[in-house]
Amino acid sequence: MDPGIALSLRDVRFRHRNAKGWALDDVSLQVRRGQFVSVLGANGAGKSTLCMLVNGLVPHTVPGDLEGVVEVFGADVAEDSVAKLSSRVGMVFQEPESQLFCMTVEEEVAFGPENLGVPADEIKGRVEWALELVGMAGYNDRSPFSLSGGQKQRVAIAAALSMRPDILVLDEPAYALDPIGRVELYKVLRELKEKHGMTVLLAERDAEEASLYSDHIVLMENGKVAAQGPPKEVLADPERLVSLGISPPQMSEVASLLRSRLRSPDIDFTRVEDAERTIIERVLPAGRGAAR
Ligand SMILES: Nc1ncnc2c1ncn2[C@@H]1O[C@H](COP(=O)(O)OP(=O)(O)OP(=O)(O)O)[C@@H](O)[C@H]1O
Numbered sequence: 005m006d007p008g009i010a011l012s013l014r015d016v017r018f019r020h021r022n023a024k025g026w027a028l029d030d031v032s033l034q035v036r037r038g039q040f041v042s043v044l045g046a047n048g049a050g051k052s053t054l055c056m057l058v059n060g061l062v063p064h065t066v067p068g069d070l071e072g073v074v075e076v077f078g079a080d081v082a083e084d085s086v087a088k089l090s091s092r093v094g095m096v097f098q099e100p101e102s103q104l105f106c107m108t109v110e111e112e113v114a115f116g117p118e119n120l121g122v123p124a125d126e127i128k129g130r131v132e133w134a135l136e137l138v139g140m141a142g143y144n145d146r147s148p149f150s151l152s153g154g155q156k157q158r159v160a161i162a163a164a165l166s167m168r169p170d171i172l173v174l175d176e177p178a179y180a181l182d183p184i185g186r187v188e189l190y191k192v193l194r195e196l197k198e199k200h201g202m203t204v205l206l207a208e209r210d211a212e213e214a215s216l217y218s219d220h221i222v223l224m225e226n227g228k229v230a231a232q233g234p235p236k237e238v239l240a241d242p243e244r245l246v247s248l249g250i251s252p253p254q255m256s257e258v259a260s261l262l263r264s265r266l267r268s269p270d271i272d273f274t275r276v277e278d279a280e281r282t283i284i285e286r287v288l289p290a291g292r293g294a295a296r
């Protein structure tokens with residue numbers, strides 16, 4: 005087993021109990037340690053099933069037929085208990101409310117390590133560390149329910165981080181957030197990767213932020229991997245994304261328009277700065293030429 009591999013799925017199929025079709029159908033993918041990977045797909049594509057497979061909820065709590073091999077840091081998920089996996093895999097769900105239940109932010113973030121029997125001094129340190137990382141230092145005594153959606157989601161991430169996980173798995177964490185909350189959340193995640201080497205696996209339906217923050221993108225359709233690779237490659241064709249039920253990043257729509265208008269197949273960008281440069285270098289001179 006290569007120690008640089010955080011997560012490995014090989015020829016994985018999973019069918020929920022009593023379901024007709026496979027929720028995951030022949031899925032193979034690898035996530036390297038410290039990588040930020042986004043899984044994009046429409047409703048029913050299999051994103052949540054994939055996330056639950058990584059933390060062992062599938063197949064241990066959510067039953068069904070599992071084929072193939074899923075390894076988290078070299079350990080076979082089918083053989084490990086959820087309790088053991090939960091100390092390695094931090095999980096954050098779609099609805100912030102569904103995962104917060106304590107009276108204060110501090111209790112919330114301390115809950116996981118308390119259950120593991122971590123000594124009180126260490127818990128205190130972990131809580132401060134986790135709240136600092138997500139930009140929520142000083143909110144210890146606040147009720148989680150008095151926070152904004154984005155803040156709640158950051159507390160949920162801190163609660164996962166206080167378990168000192170090796171990989172953070174987030175299932176549509178920005179779903180209930182407004183545009184500013186979304187950007188803040190993604191910045192926190194990217195910083196966790198950049199500064200702390202955290203491995204991040206995230207499920208999304210919207211490719212906007214995923215295109216900016218991910219190292220690797222997996223496109224899913226009906227339980228199958230439709231494509232995977234670097235964002236620039238995988239997200240280059242907006243029409244294909246729409247056909248998969250994924251909303252394309254605006255920049256890839258602009259790039260696609262310019263490619264066809266200027267008949268320049270090499271035009272390709274995902275960032276605003278690159279779009280600006282392309283417009284200055286390619287579009288403005290073409291416009292001046294046409295005006296002459
Ligand atoms: N508990 C369950 N029992 C039976 N079938 C299920 C169960 N959970 C999911 N499925 C089925 O598995 C497939 C994949 O569902 P999953 O929830 O993983 O998709 P998703 O990509 O997360 O969708 P969404 O965007 O709606 O969250 C779907 O066909 C769904 O109907």
Ligand SMILES: [Mg+2]
Pocket residue numbers: 051052053175
């Ligand atoms: Mg889902």
